[in-house]
Each structure stands twice: as structure tokens, then as C-alpha cells.
Amino acid sequence: MEVSELNLADGEYTVEVTMEGGSGRASVQSPTELSVENGQAEAKIVWSSSHYDYMKVGEEKYLPVNTEGNSTFEIPVEIFDEPMSVIGDTTAMSVPHEIEYTLTFASDSVSPAQSGHGxxxxxxxxxxxxxxxxxxxxxxxxxxxxxxx
The missing domain is CATH 1.20.5 (Single alpha-helices involved in coiled-coils or other helix-helix interfaces)
Structure with a gap:
């Protein structure tokens, strides 16, 4: 399912994300933050490790948006309910390695983010x-x- 099919208004949401691939030792935070602007969705992917120095979605390379803590990236969400291929480059080994993963964003879990007033x-x-x-x-x-x- 494409973003346009969800009819999401511009704003902040959360979405459940599952990950497959790699050695099984790394994971990503779920639910994750999802922002929608002009019909484009972007997820904030927070890894269980601080050792990721970039991610690739298609041919586009994304750098972390943080300098401390677990590696965090803002990447486009091109599709929901189907595995989306991404690459994470980890520096946790003796030399950096690009590792293939799939992320699946569950459309039925999309909900408005808390406003922060609570x-x-x-x-x-x-x-x-x-x-x-x-x-x-x-x-x-x-x-x-x-x-x-």
C-alpha cells in the first residue's frame, strides 16, 4: 500500500515497524515516529546500536540525525504492509559492513502522535x-x- 492510499493529513504519527535480515542481533525501535508532509512519509528509525553510520534506501544515502546514543535516521517510507529493502552500514565489526534488511510498516497501526501536552x-x-x-x-x-x- 502506498502512502497516498492511506489518506494521511500532514502531521506527526506513530507506526509499528518490523525488521528482518542481518544477524538478528540488531533491532529497530517500534513503534517509530512517522511524519507526513505533502503526501510524503518519513520514519525516524532508531537502531538498537550506536554503530550505524549510514542507511541506504534505493540509491539514496542517509546519515544519522544524532551524534550520541543509538543511531537514528530519518528515511522515506515508500510502502506500507510490504517489506521495504534498506541497507544499514555498521561499524561494529573490524571493518564497516553494509547489511541488507527489510522494514515493514504496518498501515493498520498508524495513529496520531501524542501532542506532548500530557x-x-x-x-x-x-x-x-x-x-x-x-x-x-x-x-x-x-x-x-x-x-x-
């Missing part, structure tokens, strides 16, 4: 810690008042 997991954890700290402080103050009086 608290998210980290925000909820921080809020919970603050509530617990306040409750503990309040309990400690009440306990000390009972001893004094």
Missing part, C-alpha cells in the same frame, strides 16, 4: 514522587506535633 511516563513518576514526599513531610509534622503537645 505528562508522559516521566512526568507521572515525578508527580508521584512529589506527592509521596509531601505526604511524608505532612505525616512527619503531625507526628512531631503530637509529641510536643
Amino acid at each position: 505528562m508522559g511516563t516521566a512526568g507521572i513518576g515525578i508527580a508521584a514522587a512529589v506527592v509521596i514526599a509531601c505526604a511524608a513531610a505532612f505525616w512527619g509534622i503531625r507526628k512531631n506535633k503530637k509529641k510536643i503537645g
Whole structure:
């Protein structure tokens, strides 16, 4: 299925992606970010390794969009629900190797990305810690008042 068949408005989405190929030791993050602009889809591929120095889709070469952490690339998504051939060049071995993979983007998993206005997991954890700290402080103050009086 081509991008145009999904009728996606310009915007930010997430999509489930599966990968095959290579030695089976590397993986990519799923779901992944998907942006659509002017009918063109682009996925943010985050590898499980920091050792990828470029990716190829067709004859086009893509460089990482980050300098630290796991290698991350923004590549076009040409097709959904069918394997899309890509090459990842890994420097994890004694000499760099181009490795062939296929990525399959599941059209039925495309959903609008979170707007970022919510608290998210980290925000909820921080809020919970603050509530617990306040409750503990309040309990400690009440306990000390009972001893004094």
C-alpha cells in the first residue's frame, strides 16, 4: 500500500515497524515516529546500536540525525504492509559492513502522535514522587506535633 492510499493529513504519527535480515542481533525501535508532509512519509528509525553510520534506501544515502546514543535516521517510507529493502552500514565489526534488511510498516497501526501536552511516563513518576514526599513531610509534622503537645 502506498502512502497516498492511506489518506494521511500532514502531521506527526506513530507506526509499528518490523525488521528482518542481518544477524538478528540488531533491532529497530517500534513503534517509530512517522511524519507526513505533502503526501510524503518519513520514519525516524532508531537502531538498537550506536554503530550505524549510514542507511541506504534505493540509491539514496542517509546519515544519522544524532551524534550520541543509538543511531537514528530519518528515511522515506515508500510502502506500507510490504517489506521495504534498506541497507544499514555498521561499524561494529573490524571493518564497516553494509547489511541488507527489510522494514515493514504496518498501515493498520498508524495513529496520531501524542501532542506532548500530557505528562508522559516521566512526568507521572515525578508527580508521584512529589506527592509521596509531601505526604511524608505532612505525616512527619503531625507526628512531631503530637509529641510536643
